[in-house]
Amino acid sequence: xxxxxxxxxxxxxxxxxxxxxxALNQxxxxxxGQESSLALSEALQTGLLAIQHSGGEVNATLLASPxxxxxxxxxxxxHRQHLLVKELMAGLEVKPVPTTTDEATLLLNAAEILxxxxxxxxxxxxxxxxxxxxxxxxxxxxxxxEIVIQQTDILSFLAQAVPIGPQTHPWSLVLLDxxxxxxxRVSAELKHVFSLPRPNVLALDxxxxxxxxxxxxxPSGHATEAFAVAAVLSCLFPDTDLVQNPRxxxxxxxxxxxxxxxxxxxxxxxxxxxxxxxxxxVLGGILAKxxxxxxxxxxxNYEFETSDNNAANGFFSGVDQYAQQDTVxxxxxxxxxxxxxxxxxxxxxxxxxxxxxxxx
Numbered sequence: 001x002x003x004x005x006x007x008x009x010x011x012x013x014x015x016x017x018x019x020x021x022x023a024l025n026q027x028x029x030x031x032x033g034q035e036s037s038l039a040l041s042e043a044l045q046t047g048l049l050a051i052q053h054s055g056g057e058v059n060a061t062l063l064a065s066p067x068x069x070x071x072x073x074x075x076x077x078x079h080r081q082h083l084l085v086k087e088l089m090a091g092l093e094v095k096p097v098p099t100t101t102d103e104a105t106l107l108l109n110a111a112e113i114l115x116x117x118x119x120x121x122x123x124x125x126x127x128x129x130x131x132x133x134x135x136x137x138x139x140x141x142x143x144x145x146e147i148v149i150q151q152t153d154i155l156s157f158l159a160q161a162v163p164i165g166p167q168t169h170p171w172s173l174v175l176l177d178x179x180x181x182x183x184x185r186v187s188a189e190l191k192h193v194f195s196l197p198r199p200n201v202l203a204l205d206x207x208x209x210x211x212x213x214x215x216x217x218x219p220s221g222h223a224t225e226a227f228a229v230a231a232v233l234s235c236l237f238p239d240t241d242l243v244q245n246p247r248x249x250x251x252x253x254x255x256x257x258x259x260x261x262x263x264x265x266x267x268x269x270x271x272x273x274x275x276x277x278x279x280x281x282v283l284g285g286i287l288a289k290x291x292x293x294x295x296x297x298x299x300x301n302y303e304f305e306t307s308d309n310n311a312a313n314g315f316f317s318g319v320d321q322y323a324q325q326d327t328v329x330x331x332x333x334x335x336x337x338x339x340x341x342x343x344x345x346x347x348x349x350x351x352x353x354x355x356x357x358x359x360x
Contacts, residue, residue, distance in 0.1 A: 072350040077174075080347070084178040085185070087348050088287055092182075094189040104193045106186065106282065114282050116275060117305040118194050118218060125306060129269040130203045136264045140209050146257075147265045151210060154226050154258050155180075161250040162237050164358075171354040172236070175291075176229055178351075183228040183283055184221060187276065191216040199269055208266035218306075220268045223259035223276025223319065224283065230255040231284020235293040236359060249324070255280070256323035271306050273319040278304050291352050 034040060072080070091109040106114040119125065140147070150157065155176060159165070164172050196218040200206045230251035237247050259273035282302065 068347075069350055072347050080174065081177060081181065083347050084174070084351060085181045087346060088178055088182050088290060089185065092186060092283075092286070094186060094193065096193040101194060104190055106190075106279070108286060113286075113302065114279065115303045116190065116194070116219070117303065118196065119306045122306070126202065126269075129271060130199060130206070132270050133199050133206050133263060133266060134203070137206060137209075137266060140264055143261050143264050144209070147209065147261050150222065150258055150261055154222065155229070157258060158226065158229055158233065158251060158254055161247055161254055162233050169355075169358045171351065172358055175351055175355050176232070179229055179232050179284070179287055180225050182287060183225040183280060186283060187219055187221040187224040187279060188215075190219055190279070191221070194218045196269075196272075199266060206266045210265055210267070212267055217268050217272050218275060219279050220259055220262055220272040220276035222262050222268075223255070223273045224280040226255035226258040227252070227277045227280025228284040228287065229280075231281055232288050232291070234284075235288040235291070236355065252323040256319050259319050270319070274322055275304050275306075277319045277322055278302065291348060 066074070075083075091107075093107040093110075095105045095107050097103040097105075102118045102120060104116050105112050106116075146157075155173070166173055192215070195216040198208075198212050198217050200208050200212055230248075233251055234248040256273075256277065259268075259277060260270075262268040263270055263273060
């Protein structure tokens with residue numbers, strides 16, 4: 001039974017990490033022994049009706065409200081995912097400029113965090129983007145297997161840098177599912193705002209190797225999701241030095257390759273990966289902070305513009321160079337810590353405490 005990982009939820013057929021099987025994410029109607037079926041339903045009813053039951057009053061204790069922790073543990077995967085994502089999304093908003101499709105801002109609690117500007121009129125810039133894709137398309141054979149698998153599964157690749165698996169770390173996968181979902185939703189809103197045509201619309205000879213999504217390309221959803229997950233995993237598995245962290249660099253290197261593979265496939269411009277990486281870093285920092293890590297954000301919001309002048313804003317021309325930076329945009333001060341159990345109905349403390357138990 002597959003997990004609900006949706007590592008590219010823009011693809012309708014995704015069940016993105018179908019190799020991850022765990023009791024936590026089993027099919028919603030499954031019972032202990034097998035999937036639901038007419039034969040099982042009939043057999044259960046027949047067997048139970050044959051048993052002598054005592055009559056009498058309803059036991060009032062059975063109607064008592066269960067604890068929040070018990071509710072959290074009893075919840076099926078679909079409902080739990082919805083509530084976790086809703087909590088993680090609280091305060092996040094994509095705000096487009098009403099008079100244009102060339103600018104949008106990510107807000108957190110009404111404060112500007114990250115601004116994107118799309119320079120559609122810089123033809124020299126876009127010609128360079130297409131030229132880079134024309135060069136990459138001749139090397140697709142080296143990445144073909146990765147490209148195809150990463151359509152629906154990026155977690156298996158990122159998990160190579162950290163010691164987790166579906167049987168040993170089921171709650172960690174629940175958390176990563178929620179992170180992927182948040183990254184997908186935010187990147188989907190930005191894609192809708194900008195609606196940037198895919199590379200093969202500008203140059204038919206790009207000839208994408210897999211089916212090209214109809215929605216816009218900017219920013220890359222794969223890059224956003226990969227870098228957001230990498231950021232959260234870096235907080236769960238920190239080294240002593242939180243800046244010079246080899247595991248963090250390995251995760252970012254894997255995330256960068258996942259992102260760039262979409263360019264080799266002919267689906268995204270290089271700037272899409274880069275913008276998605278920046279967005280993923282910012283979202284990863286925001287989510288990790290909600291989960292108990294300590295992050296600091298500069299007082300001035302970040303700005304990403306499709307221009308060769310990105311270096312002036314502290315950015316680089318490619319996602320590979322960006323991934324190799326010594327520091328990510330939000331600066332990690334301390335890793336994710338256990339969260340005190342609340343009196344309200346928040347699920348995040350229960351989830352992160354279960355995750356930390358798994359990590360030892």
